Amino acid sequence: xxxxxxxxxxxxxxxxxxxxxxxxxxxxxxxxxxxxxxxxxxxxxxxxxxxxxxxxxxxxxxxxxxxxxxxxxxxxxxxxxxxxxxxxxxxxxxxxxxxxxxxxxxxxxxxxxxxxxxxxxxxxxxxxxxxxxxxxxxxxxxxxxxxxxxxxxxxxxxxxxxxxxxxxxxxxxxxxxxxxxxxxxxxxxxxxxxxxxxxxxxxxxxxxxxxxxxxxxxxxxxxxxxxxxxxxxxxxxxxxxxxxxxxxxxxxxxxxxxxxxxxxxxxxxxxxxxxxxxxxxxxxxxxxxxxxxxxxxxxxxxxxxxxxxxxxxxxxxxxxxxxxxxxxxxxxxxxxxxxxxxxxxxxxxxxxxxxxxx
Numbered sequence: 001x002x003x004x005x006x007x008x009x010x011x012x013x014x015x016x017x018x019x020x021x022x023x024x025x026x027x028x029x030x031x032x033x034x035x036x037x038x039x040x041x042x043x044x045x046x047x048x049x050x051x052x053x054x055x056x057x058x059x060x061x062x063x064x065x066x067x068x069x070x071x072x073x074x075x076x077x078x079x080x081x082x083x084x085x086x087x088x089x090x091x092x093x094x095x096x097x098x099x100x101x102x103x104x105x106x107x108x109x110x111x112x113x114x115x116x117x118x119x120x121x122x123x124x125x126x127x128x129x130x131x132x133x134x135x136x137x138x139x140x141x142x143x144x145x146x147x148x149x150x151x152x153x154x155x156x157x158x159x160x161x162x163x164x165x166x167x168x169x170x171x172x173x174x175x176x177x178x179x180x181x182x183x184x185x186x187x188x189x190x191x192x193x194x195x196x197x198x199x200x201x202x203x204x205x206x207x208x209x210x211x212x213x214x215x216x217x218x219x220x221x222x223x224x225x226x227x228x229x230x231x232x233x234x235x236x237x238x239x240x241x242x243x244x245x246x247x248x249x250x251x252x253x254x255x256x257x258x259x260x261x262x263x264x265x266x267x268x269x270x271x272x273x274x275x276x277x278x279x280x281x282x283x284x285x286x287x288x289x290x291x292x293x294x295x296x297x298x299x300x301x302x303x304x305x306x307x308x309x310x311x312x313x314x315x316x317x318x319x320x321x322x323x324x325x326x327x328x329x330x331x332x333x334x335x336x337x338x339x340x341x342x343x344x345x346x347x348x349x350x351x352x353x354x355x356x357x358x
Contacts, residue, residue, distance in 0.1 A: 001085065002316045003031070003092060004324075007292040007299075007352040025327070027320035031093055034311040038097060039293045042108050047294050050108055054291040057112060061287050062357060064123040065280045071130050072273055074137075075266040087274050088358050091281040092313060098286070108290055115290075119283050122276060129269050136262040143258065147251045151177045151211050152236055157249060159206055160240060166217050167241050171198070174226060175205075176214045177236035183212060186235065193229045196222045213238075281358060285313075288356060295352035313356070328353065 023030040041047075072084060097104075101118070102111045146155040166173040178186050191197055196219040205213040218226050227237050292311045316324045332351055 001089060001318060002321050003356040003358060004314045004316065005288050005292050005311060005354045005356055006314060007296040007311045007354075022314055022324070022327070025324075027317040028314055028324055031313040031315050032095055034097070034289060038104060039290070040104065040106070040108055041297055046107075046109060047297050050112070050290070050294045051298060054112070054287065054294065057116060058284065058287050058291060061115070061119045061280070061284050064119050064126065065277075065284060065358065067123065067126045067130065068273070068276050068280055071126055071133070071269065072277075074130065074133055075269050075273075084273075084277060087277045088281055089315070091278045092285065092315075092356075092358075095282065095285050095313070097289070098282070102286060108294065111290060112287065115283050115287050119280065122279055122283075125272075126276060129265075129272070132265055133262070133269065136258060136265060139258050140255070140262060143251055143255045146249075147255070151206070151208055151213050152238060155249060155251065156206075156213075156240065157244075160213075164203070164205065164215070165240055168220075170220055171217055172220045172223060172241060173215045174218055174223065174230075175238045175240050176216075176230065177238055178212050178214055179234075180210045180212070182233070182235060185233070186214060190216055194218065194222055194226045197226065284356070284358065288354060292352060292354060299352060 022028045042050075069084070102114055106114070145153045148154070164173075176186065187202065190202055191199055198217040201215075201217040203215050205215065230237060289311060296311070314324075332353075
């Protein structure tokens with residue numbers, strides 16, 4: 001489904017109401033109508049400023065909506081996309097101007113500012129929830145890599161003991177990850193890589209699949225130079241001296257704990273998602289209604305006593321948007337050449353059309 005906000009005069013004889021122009025098409029129906037008289041007007045300069053600023057402010061508010069959708073995807077809601085669309089559709093159908101949050105005695109600028117503040121507050125909550133979920137997922141990924149990865153990344157605590165590692169003031173161990181086809185090469189040539197490799201210090205620690213873990217001892221001051229030469233031969237290095245090898249980690253227990261924390265966090269977020277979606281869609285609609293209102297005032301001329309037009313939100317059936325746009329363009333062209341001779345010269349129709357990208 002797609003949605004459009006249309007702003008048009010109510011009483012001009014050249015224009016049928018939007019409700020009778022498009023919703024009679026089988027693919028299009030009127031969701032809600034909003035009368036302009038409920039909103040303040042303001043001065044011409046402020047309306048012009050808002051007309052320029054509102055598109056950017058609407059985009060910023062829609063960015064929060066996009067973060068809500070990404071959070072939904074991250075907690076496993078992609079399979080339930082219809083539920084999200086249903087919430088959006090119902091929120092639009094139920095939309096009414098919220099006078100408790102955005103009183104009508106505020107100026108348009110104050111209304112926009114209040115809407116922005118509400119969107120920013122929601123954005124902070126969504127960001128915090130998203131970061132918490134992301135951190136737990138990263139921790140689960142790290143545990144999986146430590147328990148099921150290859151010799152370059154998996155946990156070797158309990159396989160390599162502290163006594164297998166040399167780390168003194170002048171000497172240190174170098175650990176190699178060697179493929180099966182390079183084992184003989186390493187055994188024969190390792191002492192030739194540098195003059196400060198300790199002779200006969202090569203040790204084999206573990207064989208796994210097509211790779212083995214070896215180590216030898218060298219002078220600490222020459223470690224970086226030796227490592228660079230080893231990598232030229234396509235042999236991996238793992239710096240176990242920088243890892244805590246003192247006590248084995250119970251990764252099964254740790255994984256269970258983190259997984260439980262992740263499920264609880266996702267469950268908590270899921271309970272918020274519907275409300276967050278309703279909140280941000282409502283804020284976007286309020287912002288778009290103000291934009292439609294501003295355009296209506298500017299197109300019809302600012303009259304501090306009465307601006308007579310209506311805003312309608314239309315729902316277009318799936319796959320019928322191009323047809324709707326074609327009919328709308330034809331209708332606007334008719335208005336320009338028909339009932340609005342004054343506007344025809346300037347190329348400006350009293351209708352304003354805005355797609356609601358939700």
